[in-house]
Structure formats: structure tokens, C-alpha cells
Amino acid sequence: MLENNIKKLIENLKNNLSTISNLDEMDGLWKKYFGNKGSIKLILKEIKDLSSENKKIIAPLIQQHYKNALDLFKNRENLLKTDKLCKNLESQSEDLDYFTPKIGHLHPISRTIREMNNLFVSMGFSIMDGPEIEKDEYCFQRLNVPLDHPARDMQDTIYIKEPDYLLRTQTSSIEARTLANYKPPFKIVSPGRVYRNETVNKSNHFIFHHYQGLVVVEKTSLKDLFGTFNVLFQKMYGQDVVVRYRNKYYPEVEPGVGPDMQCFNCHGKGCSLCKGVGWIEMGGAGIVHPNVMKKAGIDTKKWMGFAFGLGLDRWVMAKYKITDIRTLLGGNLGYKYYENENII
Numbered sequence: 001m002l003e004n005n006i007k008k009l010i011e012n013l014k015n016n017l018s019t020i021s022n023l024d025e026m027d028g029l030w031k032k033y034f035g036n037k038g039s040i041k042l043i044l045k046e047i048k049d050l051s052s053e054n055k056k057i058i059a060p061l062i063q064q065h066y067k068n069a070l071d072l073f074k075n076r077e078n079l080l081k082t083d084k085l086c087k088n089l090e091s092q093s094e095d096l097d098y099f100t101p102k103i104g105h106l107h108p109i110s111r112t113i114r115e116m117n118n119l120f121v122s123m124g125f126s127i128m129d130g131p132e133i134e135k136d137e138y139c140f141q142r143l144n145v146p147l148d149h150p151a152r153d154m155q156d157t158i159y160i161k162e163p164d165y166l167l168r169t170q171t172s173s174i175e176a177r178t179l180a181n182y183k184p185p186f187k188i189v190s191p192g193r194v195y196r197n198e199t200v201n202k203s204n205h206f207i208f209h210h211y212q213g214l215v216v217v218e219k220t221s222l223k224d225l226f227g228t229f230n231v232l233f234q235k236m237y238g239q240d241v242v243v244r245y246r247n248k249y250y251p252e253v254e255p256g257v258g259p260d261m262q263c264f265n266c267h268g269k270g271c272s273l274c275k276g277v278g279w280i281e282m283g284g285a286g287i288v289h290p291n292v293m294k295k296a297g298i299d300t301k302k303w304m305g306f307a308f309g310l311g312l313d314r315w316v317m318a319k320y321k322i323t324d325i326r327t328l329l330g331g332n333l334g335y336k337y338y339e340n341e342n343i344i
């Protein structure tokens with residue numbers, strides 16, 4: 001008797017499942033059949049009223065029918081979920097949350113890149129990308145560093161195939177590619193991984209990150225560059241951040257400057273992180289050298305620009321009070337991070 005009843009209910013369930021078209025309706029169906037007062041669940045509860053002889057025979061059969069009914073339900077539910085996922089992907093909707101575990105957080109490097117990207121996009125910049133295995137031409141020659149230039153000694157390059165292919169030592173290569181392929185005016189930023197043959201220690205790594213910026217317009221000056229830096233420093237570290245600028249030499253700019261930020265670890269007193277000077281170099285910048293523009297076929301009488309390259313890892317370390325660069329690429333992920341930052 002019980003077995004016939006459950007078989008009938010399973011037939012009804014099959015009919016109901018075939019007409020259902022969304023996950024909300026599945027909830028109702030679950031309550032109807034499998035909830036505490038659901039009809040299939042009630043049959044399970046009736047097993048206990050059977051005589052012990054009948055129980056031995058009937059109970060396993062009912063359990064098997066119950067399992068089959070559950071499988072029918074779950075299969076239909078999975079189909080509807082996949083269907084919803086496909087529709088969301090097709091519509092470019094970002095509502096894919098129901099398969100995402102709610103644990104963990106983005107790596108501090110990713111968070112910092114996204115935070116900077118958001119700021120620069122709000123100021124009208126576009127985000128550009130470029131290859132990590134780069135040609136010598138884009139990493140050096142187009143940036144005013146010919147083959148025999150002494151500036152090459154400043155960077156210990158890792159070559160893939162000498163002399164033409166290397167792992168980029170700086171994201172200025174994206175600057176060179178942008179200048180070669182786009183007509184001014186433009187404002188771009190490009191975050192990326194860079195490589196140099198450095199000994200790994202507390203403040204150096206052979207893999208690190210740059211954040212490049214390039215603005216090419218009809219008229220600009222160092223004032224615009226400093227203004228951009230001031231907005232960036234204050235956004236990242238607050239209004240009280242202490243920054244100084246120094247003259248610097250980089251072949252791709254003239255004049256060249258570099259921002260230093262007061263050391264976050266010792267607040268200017270001097271410590272091992274800032275090598276006793278109280279300041280941390282945060283990047284290099286300057287007015288784009290006319291040779292760089294000319295190599296890209298850009299008329300220097302009409303256009304001029306400024307460029308900057310930030311040592312992104314240092315920005316991340318200062319933001320998250322990380323005192324050893326190796327932490328960023330290591331396995332210990334116990335960083336401090338700001339729960340309330342709304343960065344996605």
C-alpha cells in the first residue's frame with residue numbers, strides 16, 4: 001500500500017517537474033513533496049507504524065523510491081541552475097554569485113591595481129596592456145636607449161633570446177607600444193608584472209610590478225605631472241601624506257623627476273626598509289623625450305606629454321604596512337587589509 005502511494009506521488013512529481021520553468025517554483029515543489037509536511041516525506045514517517053516483519057521488506061523499497069524522487073528533483077534543479085547561468089553569461093550580467101564561495105579576499109596587489117585603475121579611469125585615462133615577453137625595440141630602443149647606451153647597465157635584463165627578445169624590465173614598453181599604435185591625444189595607465197635579474201632580499205625581487213602612466217596632449221608641463229601625483233598620493237595614503245620630488249635621470253624623459261614618500265615604517269627617522277634615509281622611492285617620471293615621440297612618428301611641434309612609472313610593490317607595501325617584498329609573492333596570505341574598502 002505504502003509502496004503504491006509513493007509510486008503515485010513520484011508520478012505526480014515527474015509531471016510537476018516537467019512543467020516547471022524557474023528556480024522559485026522549485027522551492028514550492030520542494031515544500032510540497034519533501035518539506036516536513038511534504039507528501040513524500042509523510043510516507044517515510046509512516047514506515048514506523050508498520051509491523052516489524054513488513055518493515056523489513058517495505059522500508060528498503062520505500063527508501064529506494066525516496067532516493068529516486070530526490071534524484072529527479074536535484075537533476076531538474078541543476079538543469080535550471082545551469083540554464084540560469086548560461087542566460088546570465090549571455091546577457092553579460094554579473095549576477096553569478098550563487099556559485100561563488102563567500103570566503104577570502106583579493107590579493108593586495110590586485111586591490112591596489114584596481115584602486116588605482118578606478119581613480120585614473122575617473123580622470124579620463126584608458127587602461128592598456130602589453131606582452132611580458134617583449135622585443136628589445138619596445139623595451140629600450142624606442143625609449144631612447146640604443147644598443148650601446150650606458151643606461152642598459154641600470155637594469156639587469158633577463159633575455160629570452162639575445163639580442164631581440166627579453167622579459168620586460170619596465171612597463172614603459174607599453175608606453176612605446178601605445179605611442180607607436182595610437183594617434184594623440186591620449187591618456188593611458190597600464191599595470192603589469194616586470195622582471196630583472198636581481199638578488200632576492202627584503203626590498204628587491206626578480207619579479208615585481210610597475211604601474212605606467214602616459215599623457216600625450218597639445219600642451220602640458222611638470223605642474224600637470226605633480227598635480228596628478230598629488231591626487232594619487234592623497235587618494236592612496238590620505239591628506240597627510242608627505243612627498244618630495246627629486247631630479248632624476250631616465251633616458252626616455254627630459255627633464256626627469258621622481259617622487260619619494262616619507263617611510264611608512266620609521267616616519268622619516270631611518271630604518272632598514274628605507275636604508276636609513278627616511279624616504280622611499282616610489283617611481284620615476286618626467287616630460288616625454290622628443291626622441292621617443294619622433295621614433296613613434298609623432299610631431300613634437302604639435303604634441304607633448306608626460307610619463308610616469310611607479311614601483312607598484314612599494315605602493316602596496318606602504319598601503320598594507322608590509323615590510324618584506326617577498327611576502328607579496330609568498331604563500332603566507334595573512335595580510336592586514338581594509339574590510340570596508342569597496343573595491344571590486
Ligand SMILES: [Zn+2]
Nearest residue numbers: 263266271274
Ligand atoms: Zn624607514
